[in-house]
Amino acid sequence: MSEPFSFELLRGEEVGPRVGLVRTPHGRFATPAFMPVATLGAVRSAAPWEVRAAGAEIVLANTYHLYLRPGCDVVASLGGLHAFMGWDGPILTDSGGFQVFSLSHLRRVDDSGVLFRSHLDGSEHFFTPELAVWAQNQLGADIITCLDECPRSTDRGAVEAAVRRTGQWAERCLAAHARKDQALFGIVQGGVFPDLRRQSVNSLVRLGFPGYAIGGLSVGESKRETYEVVSLVCGLLPREKPRYLMGMGSPEDLVECVGRGVDMFDCVLPTRVARNGAAFVSEGRLNLRNARFARDERPILEGCDCTACRHFSRAYLRHLILSDEILGHRLVTLHNVRFYLRLMAEMRVAIVNGDFERFRREFLERFRPVDEEVRRKNVEARLRGLGR
Amino acid sequence: MSEPFSFELLRGEEVGPRVGLVRTPHGRFATPAFMPVATLGAVRSAAPWEVRAAGAEIVLANTYHLYLRPGCDVVASLGGLHAFMGWDGPILTDSGGFQVFSLSHLRRVDDSGVLFRSHLDGSEHFFTPELAVWAQNQLGADIITCLDECPRSTDRGAVEAAVRRTGQWAERCLAAHARKDQALFGIVQGGVFPDLRRQSVNSLVRLGFPGYAIGGLSVGESKRETYEVVSLVCGLLPREKPRYLMGMGSPEDLVECVGRGVDMFDCVLPTRVARNGAAFVSEGRLNLRNARFARDERPILEGCDCTACRHFSRAYLRHLILSDEILGHRLVTLHNVRFYLRLMAEMRVAIVNGDFERFRREFLERFRPVDEEVRRKNVEARLRGLGR
Numbered sequence: 001m002s003e004p005f006s007f008e009l010l011r012g013e014e015v016g017p018r019v020g021l022v023r024t025p026h027g028r029f030a031t032p033a034f035m036p037v038a039t040l041g042a043v044r045s046a047a048p049w050e051v052r053a054a055g056a057e058i059v060l061a062n063t064y065h066l067y068l069r070p071g072c073d074v075v076a077s078l079g080g081l082h083a084f085m086g087w088d089g090p091i092l093t094d095s096g097g098f099q100v101f102s103l104s105h106l107r108r109v110d111d112s113g114v115l116f117r118s119h120l121d122g123s124e125h126f127f128t129p130e131l132a133v134w135a136q137n138q139l140g141a142d143i144i145t146c147l148d149e150c151p152r153s154t155d156r157g158a159v160e161a162a163v164r165r166t167g168q169w170a171e172r173c174l175a176a177h178a179r180k181d182q183a184l185f186g187i188v189q190g191g192v193f194p195d196l197r198r199q200s201v202n203s204l205v206r207l208g209f210p211g212y213a214i215g216g217l218s219v220g221e222s223k224r225e226t227y228e229v230v231s232l233v234c235g236l237l238p239r240e241k242p243r244y245l246m247g248m249g250s251p252e253d254l255v256e257c258v259g260r261g262v263d264m265f266d267c268v269l270p271t272r273v274a275r276n277g278a279a280f281v282s283e284g285r286l287n288l289r290n291a292r293f294a295r296d297e298r299p300i301l302e303g304c305d306c307t308a309c310r311h312f313s314r315a316y317l318r319h320l321i322l323s324d325e326i327l328g329h330r331l332v333t334l335h336n337v338r339f340y341l342r343l344m345a346e347m348r349v350a351i352v353n354g355d356f357e358r359f360r361r362e363f364l365e366r367f368r369p370v371d372e373e374v375r376r377k378n379v380e381a382r383l384r385g386l387g388r
Numbered sequence: 389m390s391e392p393f394s395f396e397l398l399r400g401e402e403v404g405p406r407v408g409l410v411r412t413p414h415g416r417f418a419t420p421a422f423m424p425v426a427t428l429g430a431v432r433s434a435a436p437w438e439v440r441a442a443g444a445e446i447v448l449a450n451t452y453h454l455y456l457r458p459g460c461d462v463v464a465s466l467g468g469l470h471a472f473m474g475w476d477g478p479i480l481t482d483s484g485g486f487q488v489f490s491l492s493h494l495r496r497v498d499d500s501g502v503l504f505r506s507h508l509d510g511s512e513h514f515f516t517p518e519l520a521v522w523a524q525n526q527l528g529a530d531i532i533t534c535l536d537e538c539p540r541s542t543d544r545g546a547v548e549a550a551v552r553r554t555g556q557w558a559e560r561c562l563a564a565h566a567r568k569d570q571a572l573f574g575i576v577q578g579g580v581f582p583d584l585r586r587q588s589v590n591s592l593v594r595l596g597f598p599g600y601a602i603g604g605l606s607v608g609e610s611k612r613e614t615y616e617v618v619s620l621v622c623g624l625l626p627r628e629k630p631r632y633l634m635g636m637g638s639p640e641d642l643v644e645c646v647g648r649g650v651d652m653f654d655c656v657l658p659t660r661v662a663r664n665g666a667a668f669v670s671e672g673r674l675n676l677r678n679a680r681f682a683r684d685e686r687p688i689l690e691g692c693d694c695t696a697c698r699h700f701s702r703a704y705l706r707h708l709i710l711s712d713e714i715l716g717h718r719l720v721t722l723h724n725v726r727f728y729l730r731l732m733a734e735m736r737v738a739i740v741n742g743d744f745e746r747f748r749r750e751f752l753e754r755f756r757p758v759d760e761e762v763r764r765k766n767v768e769a770r771l772r773g774l775g776r
Contacts, residue, residue, distance in 0.1 A: 029552050042708060042715045047695070070682065070707045077683055086699050268600065295465055307435070311474050315466050319458045320430060326714050327430045 005142070005183035005210055007031075007263075010352075015235060016219050017258050017356045022242055023341060024090040024142035025181050027128075027314075029057035031242060032351075033265035034344045036090060036337050037271065041075075041085040043102030043270045043337065044328040048087045054306065054334055055341035057089060058142075060266040063135050064096035068118050068125075072138035074184050080140030091141040091369045092266075094235040095132040095173075097148045097187070098215070098247065099254045109149065111165060129172040137179045145213055146173040150185040152220040153229075159191035162216070167203035174207055178363065185211040185244060188233055192221045197229060201236040214262070219250045227256055234261035251280060251343060258347050259360050270336035277321040279332050280339040286314075288332065293318045306338035307331060393571035393598055394528070395419075395651075400742075403501040403623060405646050405744045407736050410446075410630055412478040413569050414470060417445035417649035419630060420739075422642065422732045423480060425659065426724050427453050429463075430472040432659045433718040436595035437477045441730035442722055445477060448654040451523050452484035456506050456513075460526035462588075468528030473572065480531040480654075483520040483561075485575070486603070488564070488636065489538045496667065497537065499553060517560040525567045533601055534561040536575040541617075547579035555591035562595055573599040573632060574619055580609045585617060589624040599630040602650070606636045615644055622649035639668060639731060640757045646735050647748050658724035665709040667696075667720050668727040672756035674702075676720065681706045694726035695719060695722045 012018020020031040036043045036051055039062045043051045051059060061081060068071060078084045081091055097114075100106065105117035113128035121280045129147045136144035148166040151158035166189045177184045178198065186204035190197030200308045204212060214233050217226050230245060237243055242263040249267030257265070270280065277288045286293075299309035300317065308317065308331035320328025350359035389488045392413045400406020408419040424431045424439055427450045431439045439447060449469060454460060466472050470477055485502075488494065493505035501516035517535045521710065524532035539546035543755040554577045565572045574592035578585030591601060602621050605614050618633060625631055630651040637655030645653070658668065665676045674681075674688065687697035688705065696719035708716025731751075738747035 039712050040708070040711045041704070042713050045714045045718065047699075047715065047719075065711075069711060070703070074683055074703070078685055078701060084701075084704055084707075086704070102686070113567060295462055297466055311435075313472075315458070315462070316429070316472055316474070319472075322430070323428045323453075323457060325428050325430050326433045326717070327435065329714070330433065331435075 004181045007211065007240065009240060012239075012261070012351070012359040014239065016261060017347070018261060018263065019351045020242065020263060022090070022263075024058075024183070026063065026088060026090045026142050027057070029090055032254075032258045032344055032347055033058055033264050034249065034340045035264065036340075037062075037089070037265040037266055039268075040069075041066060041081065043333075044275070045326065045333050046337070048085065050334055051087070051253050051306065051337065052089070054338040055345065056337065058080075058092060058264075059087060059089070060092045060094065061085070061094045061139070061141065062096070063100060063132065063139065064099035066139060067091075067096060067135050072135040076138040076140070080138075082140065090143070092143040092244075092247070092264075093136050093141040093145065094186075095137050095145045095147045097132065097145075098129060098150050100127055100218075101150045111168065114149075115149075127250055130176040133173050133176040133178075133184070133380065137177070137182065140179070141182065143183045143185060143211065144177075145171045145185045146187050148189055148215050150189065150216050150219065151191070153191035153216055153225075154220045155191070156193060156196075159189065159193060159196055159216070162189045162191075163196050163200045163203075166200065166215075170204055170207055170209075173177045174209075183210040185213045186213040187211055187213040187246070188237075189216045190229075190233075191216055192225045192229060194229075195230055197233055198236060198331055200364040201233060205238060209241070211244060212237050213244040213246050214248045217245070226253075227260065229255050230262060231260045249340075250369065251340070251367060252364060254340070254343060255347065255360050255363050258344075258351075259356065270340050271333050274332040274336045275329055277328070277332065279317075280336050282366055288314060288318045288321050290318075300332075300335050301339070304335065304338065304342075306335045308335040391590060392569045395599065395628065398630060400627075400649070400739070402627065404649060405735070405739045407739045408630065408649065408651060410478070410651075412427065412446075412571070414476060414478045415445070416528050418736055420642075420646045420732055420735055421446055421652050422637065422728045423448040423652065424575075425450075425654055425656050426475070427656075428457075429454060429469065431721075432663070433714065433721050434725070436473065438695065438722055439475070439725065440477070442726040443733065444725065445475070446477060446480060446652075447531065448480045448482065449527070450472075450484070450487060451481045451520065451527065452487035454527060455484060455523050456508055460523040464526040464528070468526075470528065478531070478744075479529040480632075480652075481524050481527050481529040481533065482634070483524065483533045483535045484515060485520065485536045486538050488515055490607075499556065499616075501535075502537075502763075517557040518564040521561050521564040521566075521572070525565070525570065528567070529570065531571045531573060531599065532565075533573045534558045534575050536577055536603050538577065538604050539579070541579035541604055541613075542608045543579070544581060544584075547577065547581060547584055547604070550577045550579075551584050551588045551591075554588065554603075558592055558595055558597075561634055562597075571598040573597055573600040573601045575603040575634070576618075576625075577604045580617060580619075581606055582617075582620055585621055586624060589621060593626060594731045595694065597629070599632060600625050601632040601634050603634045605633070609709045614641075615648065618645050618650060619648045637728075638757065639728070639755060640752060642728070642731060643735065643748050643751050646739075647744065658728050659721050660694040662720040662724045665706075665716070665720065667705075668724050670754055672760055676706045676709050677703060678706075688720075688723050689727070692723065692726065692730075696723040
């Protein structure tokens, strides 16, 4: 390969679901892909070989968090993020934009950049498009992202400003990007407003990025609106470039948005609900704290090949979770990540077989969606910028 | 083997260090052995195959904790502790006596048993020798222990009563013990008083247990007194039975007490200090939170074959620990457990080679002992009955 980064579309029409292959300097990954979130350079509680064994081909790490601690220069001096965290496959880093904007310590934003206070120690930092790219050049992920502005999706005035600014920053990011072995993705903003989404896509596509992220969703709008925007933006983006829907991904989101043409996802949901003792199964979520599992000898999910299901009963996992024993958290995390990655693999197969619509219908009939309460909490957590 | 439990002494004089082999229904383990503590049925954060890979041949679980949650009957209905926790090797359970007596919720103790309140929910429970044995019969460990009374080691009046009562209870435990596939160990009490230790040993040996635990230490006396008692008791116990020093085991304790003839140890220290970000090395403990490790690319310990040292730098582990990422806790736990188990293996080799005294001297010259502050905290934790 002469190009360090490429996207090959293997199957897919003008609209709707598609299967592809992304090549990076650290290997390939199939799309649609789910990227487990390694906020701090680790997928919460899991070792890299476990993440790999769960079927992950690419992981995501958060620039904002790594910038603050241990520092991008420290990671660079230790050989970059791949060496630092012991993950030799592809990595994507976000630009830190989302975390900066969703933090309550945001101090000021103007065309030059964003002034904010660290959620860790209150120290003041100024992020510019150039700094966000520099930080990601230091980390050395295979795919990096532009600094964007992410307002509430339904505030037209704020979204208009964000689209304009995100476009300008994209141009500056591109100019600042020093490492040609890293693919820089643009980020589409525009909230729930079709004309602004169109404007954002146009300003980015004009610059010619190797891939496009869809940002500014799941920050205030209804689920129906979210999906409409995803459909719209996928229809506007160039067919031959990968599309990454940022930070959103309940199982039903994955299915709905793969159906609309999204190629890449990340979401903290599988790791975060695991912390609360909830495990994904075909019908929705099992709350393993429930007393009805006290003597349940079955695995979380019959037929699941994850580490938890191969070795342990629901009763044991429940005991560990109730006892706050972190092995429990870890095993449920591995199950949930495996559940997500198996879902992606099943969708890829269904698409290749021309059978996705049936898969989607059957999945959604069976799967009880993450309820509104959980969704609301997730959005709140996003807005608080916890990002993990 | 006709006997489900046996101890074969392979090397060792009348006094001093010795090497042996214990056979149980779930396999063999070499002595001197260190048993990682799986309080709740899991070695904090580690999966059973990781504990095995770290070199553990036997683990310890706490009857008190499992009795309260999830309940010994629940564990029995799920096939016993081996099946429940996914550990198919030998297991030892303590009787719960130590935890009951070190709890602040102790209500009353008399010859019939102990009345106490659960540290979890304040519920009242009455432990008798018969109940302690029944509970351990339910759990199904390979080695179980008598209910004992464990007072402060320097309070002669209390220790006298404890020796008498522990002897009576030992007799009742033996009578109540229903499962002949489990070896029941007696527990020697007697505090720091040689005559009472002698009296305790005599009353137990008369009953003829397949092994003897040394209890009532590290609860108030000086380190010098501890070691003197260990020497004394090892000299009194029958040579052909294994000797288990309960709940005590800094690295220097292991070396000193193996030198005095102890065959089995358990201690929460390797897992507990890992939670605080401290790792054992040949010279003592490294506090991985220290800023001097921020860019340190070396493993915790050069030449160590543990999971943490084979894959990750001190800098990465420090980052995880400072970020409260539980993978950090987990990796340092695996290192510390491996350090302990390697130390045991090295001591066995030194004993077989007739070279233990040199090994001991060199180890103690090099190794900076766990300082008094840590020791004091550990004793306090023991007295609080945290037991994990």
